[in-house]
Amino acid sequence: MISPGDSYGFDALDLAVLHERHSTKWRSYPPDVLPAWVAEMDFGTAPPVAAAIEAAVERGDLGYAVDLVAPDLTEAFCGFAARHWSWEVDAAQVHLLRDTMRGIELWIETFTAPGDGVVVTTPVYYPFLHAISGLGRRVVAVPVLAGAAGWELDLDGLESAFRAGHRLLLLCNPHNPVGRAYPEATLRAVAELAERYDVRVVSDEIHAPLVFSPAVHVPFATLGPEVARRTMTVHSASKAFNLAGLGAAVAVIGNEEDAKRFREISYRHRGPAGILGIEASVAAYHAGDAWLAALVTHLQAVRDHLRAELTERLPEVAWAPHEGTYLAWLDCRALRLTSPQQTFLDRGRVAFNDGAAFGPGGDGFVRLNFGTSRAIVIEIVTRMQAALAVPGDTA
Ligand SMILES: Cc1ncc(COP(=O)(O)O)c(C=O)c1O
Structure with a gap:
């Protein structure tokens, strides 16, 4: 039932209905397991987005999508970036992608050679690590450091990696899984290092619409023309509007020469975007603001609720300050x-992501997805508590 004040029904989820979903979140574990892992939310999407998808189906508009340039999507994305982050994106710099990871892989392939090191700030979204090693490059991990405001980038570590000759940095901001939305001063320091050592930067900002006040999202490419020139920013409506299965993302490439090389990659190799993904993203960027604002308010409340529950019921589990994403990075080392992850799964029947998969610094952590209702978050904590009430360990 939808309660007053919850006009989009974010708290009115029904687990029986969710278990009928066909997505990987709901199909990867037996039905007695409560899934709280992969980054998709338990809500639907914004009503204007659902209407756009329905209209496309109604038109029978399910053919091949346009290649590389989707003017409607570019225009909608530029409007969204200007409204939300005061980022005036040059439409000529926006390129259509199938998904953000494909864009990142193509960037690695185009601008590094086999055997080269690619710098990542671990723990980080693990497909970064797979993409680097899958393409025969080396993962150069610069783990984040624990600071008073939360996890911090290790600027000295980044400088050492750049000084050692590694010329590509994959930045994740807001940072999945550690939940930081890095402040401008930190990003400026990274940008200065990138300039000093002539490093290209991929800035994955897919979680940018999901930053909780008082934190704000600062697009890396807004730090100056020289920074923009060496940066490819990737974005997709897929996280904030829950459209991961539809296949559409954008890259903002701040340098025409790089963009030209990118455009030369064949359509087949790039993987075409999905037409429903484009339609949905246009609607999200044009008409999704009201739903998004309500979503962010809800997620912030769930985050606070989760923190209160953990503090009261599982005080051994630590959680650094969290500013963005619906993914909590829980320190279970104590x-x-x-x-x-295995103990919570086997004994509590609740599925998280194993922190170890996110690279150096991830051992002993789990990533919990709180993109759900308050009631389900309480059930998640109850299952964690039940798992720990069973004596012994799982090997
Ligand atoms: C930081 C980050 N980048 C990329 C992705 C995946 O995006 P896509 O499906 O567009 O490749 C995710 C998904 O969770 C993510 O968290």
Whole structure:
């Protein structure tokens, strides 16, 4: 039932209905497991987005999408970036992608050679690590450091990596899984290092619409023309508007020569975007603001609720300050379990992502997806507590 004040029904989820979903979140574990892992939310999408998808289906408009340049999507994205982050994107710099990871992989292939190092700030969204090693490049991990405001980028570590000759940085901001939306001063320091050592930067800002006040999202490419020139920013409506299965993303490439090389990659190799993804993203960027604002308010409340529940019921589980994304990075090291993720799964029947998969610094952590209702978050914590009430460990 939808309660007053919850006009989009974010708290009115029904687990029986969710279990009928066909997505990987709901199909990867037996039905007695509560899934709280992969980054998709338990809500639907914004009403204007759903209407755009329905209209496309009604038109029978399910053919091949346009290649590389989708003027409607570019215009909608530029409007969204200007409204939300005061970022005046040059429409000529916006390129259509199938998804953000494909864009990142193509960038690695185009601008590094096999055997080169690619710098990442771990723990980080693990497909970054797979993309680098899958393409025969080396992962150069610069783990984040624990600071008073939350996880911090290790600027000295980044400088050492750049000084050692590694010329590509994959930045994730807001940072999945550690939940930081890095402040301008930090990003400026990274930009200065990138300039000093002539490093190209991929800035994955897919979670940017999901930053909680008082934190704000600062697009890396807004830090100056020289920074923009060396940066490819990737974005998609897929996280904030829950459209991961539809296939559409954009890259903003701040340098015409790089963009030209990117355009030369064949259509087949790039992987075409999905037409429903484009339609949905246009609607999201044009007409999704009201739903998004309500979503962010809801997620912020769920985050605070989760923190209160954990503090009261599982004080051994630590959680650094969290500013963005619906993914909580929980430090379970004090529990002294061989694998916290496996223990919660086997004994509590709740599925998280294993922190170890996110690279150096991830051991002993789990990533919990709180893109759901308050009631389901309480159930998640109840299952964690039940898992820990069973004596012993799982190897
Ligand atoms: C930081 C980050 N980048 C990229 C992606 C995946 O995006 P796409 O489906 O557009 O490749 C995710 C998904 O969770 C993510 O968290």
